[in-house]
Amino acid sequence: MSNGPYYRGECCCGEVALLATGTALAIDSQSGQVRWRQEDLQLAQGLLDERDMNGQKLAWCTECGQQIWRILPERGDVETPLSLWPFD
Numbered sequence: 001m002s003n004g005p006y007y008r009g010e011c012c013c014g015e016v017a018l019l020a021t022g023t024a025l026a027i028d029s030q031s032g033q034v035r036w037r038q039e040d041l042q043l044a045q046g047l048l049d050e051r052d053m054n055g056q057k058l059a060w061c062t063e064c065g066q067q068i069w070r071i072l073p074e075r076g077d078v079e080t081p082l083s084l085w086p087f088d
């Protein structure tokens with residue numbers, strides 16, 4: 001268990017919240033994505049609509065339909081929309 005930093009991310013309707021217990025691997029403002037290690041990211045609140053598409057696992061908020069994450073097949077890292085997070 002790490003001592004932080006901790007980040008809380010939320011979808012636009014606020015139903016789904018993520019907790020990140022580590023530092024982001026990459027923040028790409030060009031593509032609007034933040035990449036995390038899977039073990040550093042957990043669902044803190046809400047219900048996800050999870051689907052397999054082309055070998056990737058994607059999840060959306062069941063309320064507002066915003067994409068929450070995409071698990072990259074190569075290394076199991078998780079990509080999340082930058083708009084979920086309190087990063088600039």
Ligand SMILES: [Zn+2]
Binds near residue numbers: 013015016063064065
């Ligand atoms: Zn939502």
